[in-house]
Amino acid sequence: MSAAPTIPPPFDREAYLRMSLLRLLTCGSVDDGKSTLIGRLLHDSKAIFEDQLESITATSKARGDERIDLALLTDGLRAEREQGITIDVAYRYFATPKRKFVIADTPGHIQYTRNMVTGASTASMALILIDARFGVVEQTRRHAFIASLLRIPHICVCINKMDLVEFDAKVFNAIQSDFEKFAARLETTDVTFIPISALNGDNVVNRSTNMPWYTGATLMHHLEHVHIASDRDLINRRFPVQWVIRPQSAQHADYRGYGGQVASGVFRSGDEVIALPSGLTSRIKEIRLHDEVLEAAFPPMSVAITLEDDLDISRGDMLASPYNQPNATQDIEAMLVWMSAEPMQLKKKYFIRHTAREARCIINDLKYRIDVQTLSRDAEATQLALNEIGRINLRTTSPLFVDRYRQCRETGSFIIVDEATNNTVGAGMIIER
Amino acid sequence: MAARDYILNHLAILEAEAIHIMREVAAQFERPALLFSGGKDSIVMVRLAEKAFRPAKFPFPLVHVDTGHNFPETIAFRDRLVEQLGERLIVASVEDAIASGIARDDPGPTPSRNRAQIPTLLHAIETHRFDALFGGARRDEERARAKERIFSFRDEFGQWDPKNQRPELWNIYNGRHRPGEHIRVFPLSNWTELDVWQYIALEDIDIPSIYYSHEREVVMRDGQWMPTSSFMPAGANDDSGKRIVRFRTVGDMTCTAAVESPASTVEDIVAEVAAARASERGARMDDRTSEAAMEDRKKEGYF
Numbered sequence: 001m002s003a004a005p006t007i008p009p010p011f012d013r014e015a016y017l018r019m020s021l022l023r024l025l026t027c028g029s030v031d032d033g034k035s036t037l038i039g040r041l042l043h044d045s046k047a048i049f050e051d052q053l054e055s056i057t058a059t060s061k062a063r064g065d066e067r068i069d070l071a072l073l074t075d076g077l078r079a080e081r082e083q084g085i086t087i088d089v090a091y092r093y094f095a096t097p098k099r100k101f102v103i104a105d106t107p108g109h110i111q112y113t114r115n116m117v118t119g120a121s122t123a124s125m126a127l128i129l130i131d132a133r134f135g136v137v138e139q140t141r142r143h144a145f146i147a148s149l150l151r152i153p154h155i156c157v158c159i160n161k162m163d164l165v166e167f168d169a170k171v172f173n174a175i176q177s178d179f180e181k182f183a184a185r186l187e188t189t190d191v192t193f194i195p196i197s198a199l200n201g202d203n204v205v206n207r208s209t210n211m212p213w214y215t216g217a218t219l220m221h222h223l224e225h226v227h228i229a230s231d232r233d234l235i236n237r238r239f240p241v242q243w244v245i246r247p248q249s250a251q252h253a254d255y256r257g258y259g260g261q262v263a264s265g266v267f268r269s270g271d272e273v274i275a276l277p278s279g280l281t282s283r284i285k286e287i288r289l290h291d292e293v294l295e296a297a298f299p300p301m302s303v304a305i306t307l308e309d310d311l312d313i314s315r316g317d318m319l320a321s322p323y324n325q326p327n328a329t330q331d332i333e334a335m336l337v338w339m340s341a342e343p344m345q346l347k348k349k350y351f352i353r354h355t356a357r358e359a360r361c362i363i364n365d366l367k368y369r370i371d372v373q374t375l376s377r378d379a380e381a382t383q384l385a386l387n388e389i390g391r392i393n394l395r396t397t398s399p400l401f402v403d404r405y406r407q408c409r410e411t412g413s414f415i416i417v418d419e420a421t422n423n424t425v426g427a428g429m430i431i432e433r
Numbered sequence: 434m435a436a437r438d439y440i441l442n443h444l445a446i447l448e449a450e451a452i453h454i455m456r457e458v459a460a461q462f463e464r465p466a467l468l469f470s471g472g473k474d475s476i477v478m479v480r481l482a483e484k485a486f487r488p489a490k491f492p493f494p495l496v497h498v499d500t501g502h503n504f505p506e507t508i509a510f511r512d513r514l515v516e517q518l519g520e521r522l523i524v525a526s527v528e529d530a531i532a533s534g535i536a537r538d539d540p541g542p543t544p545s546r547n548r549a550q551i552p553t554l555l556h557a558i559e560t561h562r563f564d565a566l567f568g569g570a571r572r573d574e575e576r577a578r579a580k581e582r583i584f585s586f587r588d589e590f591g592q593w594d595p596k597n598q599r600p601e602l603w604n605i606y607n608g609r610h611r612p613g614e615h616i617r618v619f620p621l622s623n624w625t626e627l628d629v630w631q632y633i634a635l636e637d638i639d640i641p642s643i644y645y646s647h648e649r650e651v652v653m654r655d656g657q658w659m660p661t662s663s664f665m666p667a668g669a670n671d672d673s674g675k676r677i678v679r680f681r682t683v684g685d686m687t688c689t690a691a692v693e694s695p696a697s698t699v700e701d702i703v704a705e706v707a708a709a710r711a712s713e714r715g716a717r718m719d720d721r722t723s724e725a726a727m728e729d730r731k732k733e734g735y736f
Binding site for chain 1: 442447449450457459460483486487489572573599600603623700
């Protein structure tokens with residue numbers, strides 16, 4: 001047994017209280033070396049524990065691999081390990097002293113578009129892998145398109161396997177210029193390019209000595225420093241009410257708190273708010289988190305708000321600024337990603353969930369379907385099959401309080417649920433309101 | 434105020450997400466419950482529930498699946514906490530389930546009640562008609578969990594189908610289900626072990642004493658120090674004796690290994706976890722059975 005353990009130097013409390021959080025999406029297929037890259041990030045940031053390393057070392061040996069397959073760390077389910085493919089969204093975690101990272105790791109093949117969309121929905125950064133030998137391929141364009149459709153604010157293009165192209169700057173530059181040409185049509189403005197070799201670790205955590213011509217940041221440095229604070233909307237006040245807190249006790253007989261998570265904007269006590277759908281206005285009396293009284297609430301805080309006046313507010317209602325309201329509408333135009341094997345049917349009734357609200361809806365019109373291979377539009381299309389994306393109009397049974405997705409992810413997104421199976425079958429991003 | 438003032442650190446973001454999840458469950462389900470093991474993760478869930486619902490009572494009871502092999506310290510802690518909270522506790526007893534034939538004891542040299550917990554829990558779900566259960570599982574614990582949804586759908590047999598999970602987008606959760614089906618909900622999905630410990634330190638949360646360094650009679654089994662007890666006495670030829678140890682997780686006495694550690698405060702533990710070289714579930718004998726052990730147990734209805 002080991003020698004008597006000692007306590008390591010004290011962990012700096014102030015330091016971890018300053019750590020921020022970055023959610024990132026990785027997209028790519030097995031061949032891109034995506035799993036190897038994630039394994040490398042986990043390994044080099046020491047997020048892999050010894051027993052996990054032992055376990056994958058044993059598995060690698062049993063399969064007759066020459067070296068430890070870092071990809072095994074991220075391939076979670078047994079079927080996937082056997083087939084050597086990643087078939088779902090897997091979440092991975094690592095941290096540096098500056099940031100905690102949540103990786104949504106998704107398969108890159110076209111038949112897994114819905115998984116990528118799922119991972120993209122909460123991501124602040126998309127990590128797109130390109131094999132340096134093949135450059136920008138159809139899959140790259142599809143990944144960039146989905147990242148843009150889901151409005152991931154930052155894209156980081158990792159040009160991988162530089163070791164297989166002799167670390168040639170010309171290869172890197174040509175791929176970058178190719179990518180930029182078509183990325184000009186996308187909505188994401190912050191795109192960074194990094195030449196790496198995930199297998200050997202070049203420019204992943206440690207700077208590569210093989211590519212002196214590259215003077216930019218390593219991937220890890222970029223992940224730690226990319227500016228994410230301004231990605232949120234602090235202007236338009238939106239607070240969907242999730243749950244009304246009403247203590248049944250004499251001590252708090254008059255307390256009526258509205259529990260929810262701030263979607264956008266900054267709320268302060270004294271602020272004038274309008275409650276939707278009633279249209280009644282009041283002022284914020286107090287913002288609380290348990291026994292803490294807060295000066296302000298901003299996204300993505302979960303708080304309880306009390307108002308000066310006793311309005312009749314329930315789950316699904318929304319508090320907003322009276323001078324800048326979301327649109328209360330039953331007619332929505334949106335981009336819709338279809339996620340079910342059973343195709344989308346026009347005129348069929350579905351459930352729609354938006355913020356804390358649920359209604360029923362009918363999809364009236366499919367304006368066009370996007371071919372995710374060519375990114376061309378097909379206006380003749382009459383249905384959406386699994387993994388297909390289209391622009392639709394729908395009508396709901398009761399008003400939803402919506403914004404454009406490009407303005408606010410939380411009030412601009414919705415899901416479609418099948419009434420018979422209760423499955424989530426579609427994900428929508430509101431364009432017009 | 435400048436934009437930089439409206440920044441939350443990683444713990445505050447995780448906290449806000451967990452509170453949001455808990456309120457969604459309260460609103461979307463008729464009969465939710467919170468699975469309380471007495472371990473640090475379920476204790477953190479209780480704190481988050483206070484943040485989500487106070488000054489009102491929790492809109493759900495706590496449920497403890499009592500294996501009968503618990504550390505006495507855990508049970509004492511549980512009873513004290515429930516008393517302080519003024520919340521309702523339902524105990525589902527594995528002993529009772531075995532006595533009434535619902536569950537079976539695992540025979541063998543290392544007695545484990547892991548399997549017996551499953552029918553006990555499923556029986557409690559049926560009896561109380563729970564339609565949503567909060568669990569403290571985290572995705573960083575194990576590879577099978579890395580793919581599990583926050584709202585994890587279970588069929589009428591309590592089974593999880595990893596290949597057929599509902600897509601889960603943004604912060605919109607779909608809790609729709611048919612009678613007899615239920616959803617397991619994991620508000621701590623995106624937390625790591627270190628996040629949990631940092632949060633316990635930050636919030637000054639009380640935890641059972643066995644997490645802290647103490648002297649205890651232990652016996653070496655499969656390279657790990659196991660606590661001796663009437664369920665697992667040390668044999669004459671065993672390597673056993675008193676050691677200064679603590680526990681990184683709180684499971685049954687029969688399957689939770691101790692680690693040698695002088696960490697006697699939460700700050701010590703945060704420092705130790707930050708520097709740790711062996712993952713937390715490595716100290717759980719139940720997961721070491723096979724590589725796919727957790728996946729198999731989850732499919733059957735384990736937490």
